[in-house]
Amino acid sequence: MREINVTQSLDKNKEFLQKLREESGQNPGQCFQCMKCTGGCPFQFTMDYPPSQIMRMLQDGLIDEVLNSFTIWTCATCSTCTTRCPRDIDIAKLMDTLRVIAYHKGIYNKAKNMHVFHTTFMNSVKNNGRLYEIGLALGLNLGTGNLMQDTDVGLPMFMKGKISILPHKIKGLDEIKKLYDYAKKIGE
């Protein structure tokens, strides 16, 4: 691993770390590296850095590495880490907050699928007030290029009456629009 100067990286990212603490309500500085989070994490096998290492990287101010990690995107928010943390850090909440920050900064180079999914999902809710599954599946497969994903379950779902061909639009769509417009206005 390359050499890092912790004093410098902490100083450089002071504001970011402050914002992270405020938005998540969590202080990564509390972590004493017991690694229970990593031990219990069901998705560690698919992460580039295990959760305990993310915590340590935050303590050292390695923000770019954290925001560019695949870990923050493939955390499934199951909160096993949060449940077991002896320092009462809500690690899943921290991951959530990091994901939001990375999303807004447009950093998702390792997580194109996740970015396409979340964007398509939120647009579907914006346009209909509810999720339109076929639209989501189409948007997702076109956006990621995985054209055949889940096509094996599509027809059985339709036959069982579990997906509808047309979207259901709610009556209060104007209210949903107001919420979305406002989110945009306050920079969310």
Add this chain to the structure above:
Amino acid sequence: MKLAYYPGCSLSGSAKELDISIKAISGPLGLELVEVPDWNCCGASSAHSTGHFLSFALPARNMLKAEQAGCEEFTAPCPACYVRTFLAQKEFNENPEMRQHLENALGQKFEQQSDIKIKNVIEVFMDKIDSSHVKKPLKGLKVVNYYGCALVKPPKTFGFFDDPENPKSLDKIMNTVGAESIDWPYKTECCSASLCFTNQDATWKVCRDILQMAKDSGAQAIVVACTLCQSNLDMRQSQVNKKYRTDFNIPVIYFTQLMGLAMGIPAEKLGFDKLFVDARPLLRSLNLI
């Protein structure tokens, strides 16, 4: 009692059998379901991955609609919806800045605190069923109860009471309806629902592990309360079999469907035809249908 019922996108779609079975058992158990008027999607799991305001405001709208409809309690049977709604109420009551944002966005003032009780689906039915409702005990049915993560973790954050590592509420319900609950170590393992569209390799791996453990534990079926767990383990069981060359054929049944069966409601009225892995051959072999 009037219970605001928020089906959410999953119960009106992929988890239709949960919707059907909840509606079938509620009346006999003395619950009056009032569907939240003109409800919207709560935004899980994308809204909280992309911003704070919408992840709060979308479920808050549903919560307020339910209160306006005069309900004292609210249930969102999908755990993802439950979690988002529960957190939205907390924000609404405890974070004046967020409430102000919501008021600004909608151009309305909300003077009152929200006091509608947000319950998860196990919580709703756990205390409602006792042996007097059981007309046809599910004798001979061996199950493992699978809670998944969202219903029980993290503790202290939500209103639910069960142990986050070794929950017992579903076991208790299964005992009441006469099924045999097998103890197993994967009660609260995560099924990877939030990654099921975006990291399918990971999803298939954890689903394979859960199905294998259920099989090794000697279960004939997996009992679930979570819509996300159900669709992952049931609908994707064929994908797991293909990927890992396994031959799992384990029905994944909602506890509400089994409650209904034990209460003497015919299987046709409990959405058993909607499951991907058909549970009826198993139930027939045990003379339960």
